[in-house]
Amino acid sequence: MSPSVSELNRYLRQIRELYGDALILERTGEKRVNHHGSATGDLFEGDGEHSWEQAESLDELYERIRTCRKCPLCETRTNFVFGTGSPHAGVVLIGEAPGAEEDLQGEPFVGRAGQLLNKILGAIGFRRDEVYICNILKCRPPNNRDPLPSEVEKCEPYLHRQLDLIRPRIILALGRIAAQTLLRTTDSLTVLRAGRHSYRGIPLVVTYHPAALLRNPGWKRPTWEDVQRFRSLYDGLCAGDTV
Ligand code: SF4
Numbered sequence: 001m002s003p004s005v006s007e008l009n010r011y012l013r014q015i016r017e018l019y020g021d022a023l024i025l026e027r028t029g030e031k032r033v034n035h036h037g038s039a040t041g042d043l044f045e046g047d048g049e050h051s052w053e054q055a056e057s058l059d060e061l062y063e064r065i066r067t068c069r070k071c072p073l074c075e076t077r078t079n080f081v082f083g084t085g086s087p088h089a090g091v092v093l094i095g096e097a098p099g100a101e102e103d104l105q106g107e108p109f110v111g112r113a114g115q116l117l118n119k120i121l122g123a124i125g126f127r128r129d130e131v132y133i134c135n136i137l138k139c140r141p142p143n144n145r146d147p148l149p150s151e152v153e154k155c156e157p158y159l160h161r162q163l164d165l166i167r168p169r170i171i172l173a174l175g176r177i178a179a180q181t182l183l184r185t186t187d188s189l190t191v192l193r194a195g196r197h198s199y200r201g202i203p204l205v206v207t208y209h210p211a212a213l214l215r216n217p218g219w220k221r222p223t224w225e226d227v228q229r230f231r232s233l234y235d236g237l238c239a240g241d242t243v
Contacts, residue, residue, distance in 0.1 A: 081107065
């Protein structure tokens with residue numbers, strides 16, 4: 001009987017412990033060398049994620065990547081957190097990564113922060129099910145630490161494909177880490193909130209993460225101003241289509 005993927009992964013981890021980081025994998029006559037201390041996609045690819053770039057719908061993309069093992073977060077996640085909402089949404093909201101509740105439920109922005117986000121959306125005339133909500137990383141970093149650059153590098157292409165399929169008019173980045181990661185900047189949240197940005201050609205606005213608002217209710221007013229501006233921008237983009 002052939003070994004399962006998890007048995008193979010366990011075997012490869014044992015080999016790495018025994019022989020160090022420079023693993024040499026023979027694959028169809030081609031030599032691949034892992035120079036890194038951390039596990040790479042070569043070692044952790046799971047079933048069903050191949051040719052995900054060709055997925056033609058969000059459902060298909062989900063099916064192809066839900067068992068992803070391209071970075072070590074696959075080892076600690078409870079659930080893969082893909083995203084939720086309308087596949088044809090004009091608006092996409094992006095956070096940094098799933099938190100504890102999201103990891104347990106397999107859905108982004110649930111719990112108290114999710115309820116607050118729903119209220120914020122309602123205040124500018126959107127229902128949760130008519131926008132699309134997701135994160136840059138699809139698996140939870142342990143103890144809610146910030147995403148590592150190596151994790152972003154592995155996971156962000158999935159976000160790109162999601163956006164290519166949804167083709168939203170506008171993006172709202174939730175929180176400093178999400179905004180800095182998407183925009184490849186170290187600018188402060190204050191600076192980022194004041195600007196209008198672009199991500200893969202899509203206009204992008206930045207505001208606070210709803211979890212931060214729970215900790216600092218004083219930030220609700222500036223968030224209100226951010227999302228009002230976001231709504232106006234969205235309406236302007238929609239109106240631009242009709243002229
Ligand atoms: S965080 Fe992204 S790249 Fe890493 S295992 Fe999860 S889905 Fe794969």
